[in-house]
Amino acid sequence: MIRVENLVKKFGDLTAVNDVSFEVRQGEIFAFLGPNGAGKTTTIKMLTTLLKPTNGTVMLDGLDPQRHQHEARRRFGIVFQDPSLEWELTAAENMEIHGVLYHVPRKLRHERTEQLLKLFELWERRNDPVKRFSGGMKRRLEIARGFLHTPKILFLDEPTLGLDPQSRNQLWNHVKHVNATEQTTVFLTTHYMDEADRVAHRIAIIDHGKIVAQGTSAELKKQTGTDSLEGAFLALTGSSIRDEAAGSADQMRQFVKMWRK
Amino acid sequence: MGAVYILWLREVKRYLRSHAQIVASLGQPLLYLLALGFGLGPVFQRSGNGSYLQFIAPGVIGMMVLFTSIFSGIGLLWDRQFGFLKETLVAPVPRLTVVLGKTLGGVTVALIQGTLVVILTLIAGFRPGSIAAIPVAFAFMALIALVFAGLGTAIGSRLQDMQGFQLIMNFLVLPIFFLSGALFPLDHLPKVLGAITTGDPLSYGIDGLRGALIGRSHFGMATDLAVLALVAVAMLSIGSYLFSKIEV
Numbered sequence: 072m073i074r075v076e077n078l079v080k081k082f083g084d085l086t087a088v089n090d091v092s093f094e095v096r097q098g099e100i101f102a103f104l105g106p107n108g109a110g111k112t113t114t115i116k117m118l119t120t121l122l123k124p125t126n127g128t129v130m131l132d133g134l135d136p137q138r139h140q141h142e143a144r145r146r147f148g149i150v151f152q153d154p155s156l157e158w159e160l161t162a163a164e165n166m167e168i169h170g171v172l173y174h175v176p177r178k179l180r181h182e183r184t185e186q187l188l189k190l191f192e193l194w195e196r197r198n199d200p201v202k203r204f205s206g207g208m209k210r211r212l213e214i215a216r217g218f219l220h221t222p223k224i225l226f227l228d229e230p231t232l233g234l235d236p237q238s239r240n241q242l243w244n245h246v247k248h249v250n251a252t253e254q255t256t257v258f259l260t261t262h263y264m265d266e267a268d269r270v271a272h273r274i275a276i277i278d279h280g281k282i283v284a285q286g287t288s289a290e291l292k293k294q295t296g297t298d299s300l301e302g303a304f305l306a307l308t309g310s311s312i313r314d315e316a317a318g319s320a321d322q323m324r325q326f327v328k329m330w331r332k
Numbered sequence: 333m334g335a336v337y338i339l340w341l342r343e344v345k346r347y348l349r350s351h352a353q354i355v356a357s358l359g360q361p362l363l364y365l366l367a368l369g370f371g372l373g374p375v376f377q378r379s380g381n382g383s384y385l386q387f388i389a390p391g392v393i394g395m396m397v398l399f400t401s402i403f404s405g406i407g408l409l410w411d412r413q414f415g416f417l418k419e420t421l422v423a424p425v426p427r428l429t430v431v432l433g434k435t436l437g438g439v440t441v442a443l444i445q446g447t448l449v450v451i452l453t454l455i456a457g458f459r460p461g462s463i464a465a466i467p468v469a470f471a472f473m474a475l476i477a478l479v480f481a482g483l484g485t486a487i488g489s490r491l492q493d494m495q496g497f498q499l500i501m502n503f504l505v506l507p508i509f510f511l512s513g514a515l516f517p518l519d520h521l522p523k524v525l526g527a528i529t530t531g532d533p534l535s536y537g538i539d540g541l542r543g544a545l546i547g548r549s550h551f552g553m554a555t556d557l558a559v560l561a562l563v564a565v566a567m568l569s570i571g572s573y574l575f576s577k578i579e580v
Contacts, residue, residue, distance in 0.1 A: 119422060121580045144424035157342055157416035159349040168416075171338040172423035200349065 072097040072224060072256045073118065078127035080113050087113040089280035090127070095273075097223070098254040100247070102261060102271035106308050110280040111260045112152075112228065118258070119149050119226055132223050145173060147224040148217035152232060153324070154209060158202040162193055162212050165201060166219055173220035183219050191215040191245050207238030214242065218249055227259040231266060239263070243270050264301040274300070278308045335425050336433040342416070343404070343437025347444070354448075357400070361392045361449045365456055368515065381517065387548075389458040390469075390541040391514030394476055396449040397442045398534055401477040402505055404438035405484015405571065408578075409491045418580055427576040435481045435568065442477035443470065460545040468544040475560040476537035482567030489574035514538045518550040533563045 073095040080088040088110045095101040105111045116122035118129055120136040120143055129136055136143040156165050163184060170180035188194040191211045201209060210230065217225050227246075231239040243266065250257055261267055267274055268288050275285040284291055284307050288300050295306040347354070369385035376384035411417035420430045450469075460466065487500060511525075512534035521529065529535050540556035543549030549556070 116580075121422065141424040141426075144422060149422055151418055153414050153418070155414075155416055155418040157346065159346045160342065164345070168338050168342060169419065169423075171334050172420065172425050174424065 072099075072132055073101075073258065074128075074130040075114075075118070076128045078114065078117060078129060079125045080110075080117060080122065081125045087280055088117070088124075091277065091280070091282050092127075093275050093282060093285055095256055095258060097256055098250065099272045100250055100257040100259070100270055102259050102267040102274045103277060104261065104264070104267055104274060104304060105277035109277045109308075111277060114277070115149075115226055115228055115258075115260060119147065120144060145220065146222055147226060148220065148222040149226040150210075150213045150217045150228065150230055152228045154213065156201045156209060156213060156216075159200055161198050161200050162188065162204070163197040165212065166216055169216045169219050175220050180219070183221070187215040187218055190248065192241075207234050207242075210234060210238070211242060211245070214246065218253075218255065221253065222255060224256045224258060227257065229261055230259060231261065231263060239266065246270075264299070264304055268300040276304060276307050283307045335429050336436070339420065339430060339433025340437040340440065343434060344440055347441040354445075357396075357445065358448060358452065360399075361396050362452055364395065364515075365389065365392045365453060369456065385457055386459070386546050387517070387542075388515060389453040389456075390545050391512075391538055392453065393446050393449045393469075393473065394512070394514055394534065394538040394541055395509055397446045397473050397476045397537075398480055398509060399505070400442040400445045401438055401480040402484040402487075404434075404441060405481055405486070406488045406491065406497065406500065408485065408488025408575075409494070409497065412578060412580070421578065421580045427578075428572060431485060431572045431575040435478075435485065435571070438481040438484075439474060439477040442481070443473055446473045446477075461547050465544045469541055472537055472540035472544060472556070472560070475540070475557075475564055476534065478564040479533050479537070479560060479567050482564065482569075482571040485571030486567065486574045489571070489578050508532055508534050511535075512538050513550065533560065536560050536563075 075094070076092050078088055078091045079086070091110070091114060103111050103114065113122065117124050118131065118136065120140045123137055131143050132146050134143045134146070157168070160168070166184040166188065167180065170184065175183065185194065188197050191214065193208060193212055193215065196204070196208070201212065204212065214225075214227070214230065217227075225246075231242060234242070246257060247270065249255055259267075259271070271288065273285065273287055274291060276283050276291070284294060284303075286294070291300065291303045292298060295303040297303045297306055365385070365388065369388050373384040376382070376387065381387065408417065412421065421427075460469070491497065491500075511528050512532045513529055514534070518526070518529055518535065518539070536551060536556040536559040539549050539551050540553050540560065543553040543556065551559075
């Protein structure tokens with residue numbers, strides 16, 4: 072479903088992604104782990120038509136996302152790290168806009184909206200404006216929305232960042248349900264090792280733009296002789312802290328944190 | 333096109349549901365209208381220019397349209413990092429469709445805001461020349477909105493952080509307003525000031541509005557129309573182009 076071969080991305084002198092190759096099968100839940108600055112977000116952007124690779128090939132469901140942008144976009148959904156809901160609109164209205172933008176016919180839009188909002192336990196609140204939703208509910212709505220157009224692949228960039236354990240657990244149950252019933256491939260990045268361990272079928276660990284290990288959780292633990300995914304991760308990427316300069320996005324995120332409850 | 337409509341609808345709904353902001357935004361035009369309109373009234377009258385309230389009302393209406401439309405564009409910065417805009421940038425929809433829906437929405441909101449100010453001016457005592465003036469006035473309001481929605485989109489597409497926002501506000505938007513003849517007549521100005529006001533697109537918008545509403549025009553309404561139309565096309569083209577280049 073996703074095939075990446077020798078993917079390279081350079082920004083001037085900086086090589087953010089350095090000869091990355093991996094494959095994700097249909098219906099798999101695939102986790103992409105790595106320290107800050109490893110190249111996760113850059114890779115996801117190249118997979119989702121947002122960035123042009125310097126070199127290498129990306130195939131999504133047999134399509135090159137750069138050459139067939141609109142067609143590729145119809146086939147996948149993406150939930151970003153930062154929220155992308157319209158706060159003044161209701162949950163139902165947010166779903167509706169997504170449906171129109173993704174060319175879902177009206178009847179199907181309404182059916183899928185009802186089905187997904189019920190699954191993600193948001194149906195009761197469908198006519199409430201999103202600004203009145205808790206963080207967990209907003210996340211659930213974004214993920215429900217990502218599934219609306221029945222994508223072949225759903226990309227989740229740090230989906231549970233900042234959520235409490237109950238919300239996280241609940242969210243993954245719903246995602247796994249859709250993955251099981253609709254065979255949607257799920258590609259996620261996360262820092263929460265325990266989640267990747269519980270939820271992902273296979274995992275790739277990226278560091279300094281290169282994939283340092285790939286496989287199931289069991290394989291990675293065996294490979295590094297550790298008994299937890301976190302242990303394996305630290306063994307493979309080292310324990311030193313990765314300092315990064317705060318970009319303008321980080322500054323704005325801090326600003327948002329100041330103004331949220 | 334369904335996508336343009338739904339994006340337009342989103343802008344309008346977003347505006348209509350932020351009640352506190354609507355009320356707050358009316359504060360400034362009201363202040364200018366009442367404080368300056370009545371405060372500078374006697375001086376203006378004595379200089380043989382008639383009622384200052386009548387003179388300033390089109391300026392204040394234009395002010396509202398300017399601010400609303402340019403901020404709808406500049407709001408892009410926030411919208412594209414934390415807001416709904418990101419969703420539209422990864423959807424299988426051409427960028428041109430997105431910017432069209434957004435711009436039409438922004439213009440609609442600016443017109444609604446302008447209308448609210450018109451009502452305020454009427455309450456304050458402003459009397460337009462004739463009822464027939466109203467549609468023409470709206471046409472000029474729409475043109476002003478198009479020009480500055482385009483400019484706002486261009487700026488918002490390029491802005492990288494919030495600091496730039498302050499700079500734009502103080503060194504671009506406020507000068508555009510103050511140097512447009514919204515608050516003072518453009519006749520017999522000192523040379524440099526005269527040159528600057530002639531170069532300000534808003535001057536033509538305010539002049540057209542004033543011409544329509546109280547029959548007093550400095551450049552001539554045909555000139556106003558032509559200049560605004562040309563600048564609108566230029567701004568919208570630049571804005572759309574820069575919008576299409578946004579990287580998520």
